[in-house]
Amino acid sequence: MKVLLVLLGMISVANGAGLNAPDNFELKNRTAVFVDVTDIKTIIKYNISTSEVSAQSTVSFVQSVEGSPIFDLTPETTKVLIDSKETTLSKASLPGNVSTVRVLGLILKPGKHQLYVENKISKNVRFLSSGVKSAFWMSDLSDRRYLEQYLPANLEYDQYKVDFEVEIIGSPSEHQILANGEVKKLAKNHFSISFPDYYTASSFYYHLMPENSFNEESFNFKSVDGRDIPVTVYSSSRLASYIKRTKSVLAELEADYGPFPHNKVVIYGAGSGGMEHCGATITSLSALGHELTHSYFARGIMPARGNAGWVDEAIASWRDGGYREYQTRSLSNSQMAGHSIYRRTTDRNAYSKGARFMGYLHGKFSSAGGLKPFLKKFKDERLFKPFLTKNFQDDLEAHFGAELSTEFDRYIYGNSKSQVSTESIENPNHPKLSEQELLNLL
Numbered sequence: 340m341k342v343l344l345v346l347l348g349m350i351s352v353a354n355g356a357g358l359n360a361p362d363n364f365e366l367k368n369r370t371a372v373f374v375d376v377t378d379i380k381t382i383i384k385y386n387i388s389t390s391e392v393s394a395q396s397t398v399s400f401v402q403s404v405e406g407s408p409i410f411d412l413t414p415e416t417t418k419v420l421i422d423s424k425e426t427t428l429s430k431a432s433l434p435g436n437v438s439t440v441r442v443l444g445l446i447l448k449p450g451k452h453q454l455y456v457e458n459k460i461s462k463n464v465r466f467l468s469s470g471v472k473s474a475f476w477m478s479d480l481s482d483r484r485y486l487e488q489y490l491p492a493n494l495e496y497d498q499y500k501v502d503f504e505v506e507i508i509g510s511p512s513e514h515q516i517l518a519n520g521e522v523k524k525l526a527k528n529h530f531s532i533s534f535p536d537y538y539t540a541s542s543f544y545y546h547l548m549p550e551n552s553f554n555e556e557s558f559n560f561k562s563v564d565g566r567d568i569p570v571t572v573y574s575s576s577r578l579a580s581y582i583k584r585t586k587s588v589l590a591e592l593e594a595d596y597g598p599f600p601h602n603k604v605v606i607y608g609a610g611s612g613g614m615e616h617c618g619a620t621i622t623s624l625s626a627l628g629h630e631l632t633h634s635y636f637a638r639g640i641m642p643a644r645g646n647a648g649w650v651d652e653a654i655a656s657w658r659d660g661g662y663r664e665y666q667t668r669s670l671s672n673s674q675m676a677g678h679s680i681y682r683r684t685t686d687r688n689a690y691s692k693g694a695r696f697m698g699y700l701h702g703k704f705s706s707a708g709g710l711k712p713f714l715k716k717f718k719d720e721r722l723f724k725p726f727l728t729k730n731f732q733d734d735l736e737a738h739f740g741a742e743l744s745t746e747f748d749r750y751i752y753g754n755s756k757s758q759v760s761t762e763s764i765e766n767p768n769h770p771k772l773s774e775q776e777l778l779n780l781l
């Protein structure tokens with residue numbers, strides 16, 4: 340036992356921040372270190388008279404080895420303090436130039452630290468005569484498109500408690516916020532939002548608007564576990580079909596995979612888009628089932644990095660296609676989980692090749708009940724714990740008592756000698772929207 344503890348200790352030092360962070364790496368004269376963020380408190384102020392949005396964030400974190408901590412934030416910073424001392428957060432390339440992060444300008448000793456960051460938010464914000472609209476739209480198909488587009492955040496492997504205080508200054512009209520956290524109105528145009536401590540950078544849903552900007556209806560969904568889960572559906576078009584589809588998909592998913600994993604549901608029937616969040620989605624009617632499936636697979640079980648992102652898209656797409664069985668001849672080689680450990684986006688082959696791989700496993704193990712009972716168990720055992728593809732493979736092998744390394748090497752890791760085709764085109768459930776199209780959805 341003692342030996343095991345020592346070994347575990349060594350592993351956590353080696354990768355810097357729990358088991359699922361990528362490896363720390365060397366910069367010119369220091370080590371860039373992945374850290375464990377414990378909580379972030381952010382004050383967001385919308386100033387109507389200057390049309391500016393400012394964010395002041397206090398990030399508490401634990402660092403396990405000496406070096407410069409890694410975070411991310413795409414807007415420029417206007418002030419950075421570490422443990423009350425002024426410094427910088429400079430851009431740095433991840434090894435192999437697969438993505439960009441921000442690295443602190445100072446070298447820190449291991450231990451607890453506090454980072455303070457000020458930045459402006461300009462993305463997906465629109466000031467109107469009636470106030471302001473703002474949303475934290477995200478994407479898992481383009482790089483650096485999670486919380487870091489708006490606020491300092493960590494990479495997807497990390498989970499932390501986030502609290503917002505939101506104030507709209509100088510607006511005569513009342514505003515409201517739809518979010519997948521606990522929203523409290525403190526005063527007119529002054530809110531707090533408390534998000535669960537298991538959220539990662541890709542979990543958050545946040546949409547601020549003047550009151551009555553959309554049609555909106557709330558009701559309770561009776562879960563199989565007895566809970567009355569509050570559901571809010573809103574849209575600029577009619578709500579009836581979104582409400583009907585939401586109820587039927589929730590019932591379908593609970594029958595297959597057990598109680599809905601989140602304590603509320605927020606559906607924005609935007610007519611286009613398609614992005615999943617924890618218990619929330621911006622979606623078209625046709626993508627609604629796909630996006631709600633992601634509340635179990637993607638935002639219930641959570642990919643720890645880009646190489647694990649294929650699992651949830653493969654499951655959701657396999658469901659969309661009616662849970663078909665596939666034979667080996669329908670499979671194609673891919674390296675969906677064979678990219679750099681630093682990659683942060685999902686390989687688009689997941690929708691097609693990944694979905695067929697799930698259907699192949701379903702057929703291969705049909706006499707043992709097929710894949711769905713395994714997926715339910717995988718979700719139950721790993722709920723809200725960021726996972727790697729290796730965990731998925733190990734759990735599959737343990738559940739079915741079968742060796743799957745040949746299949747994973749060939750169809751998932753791209754380790755076979757035969758050629759791997761490039762990433763396929765986009766999926767209709769997750770179309771790539773232009774900046775203008777995203778603004779129009781506010």
Ligand SMILES: [Zn+2]
Nearest residue numbers: 652655768769
């Ligand atoms: Zn999807």
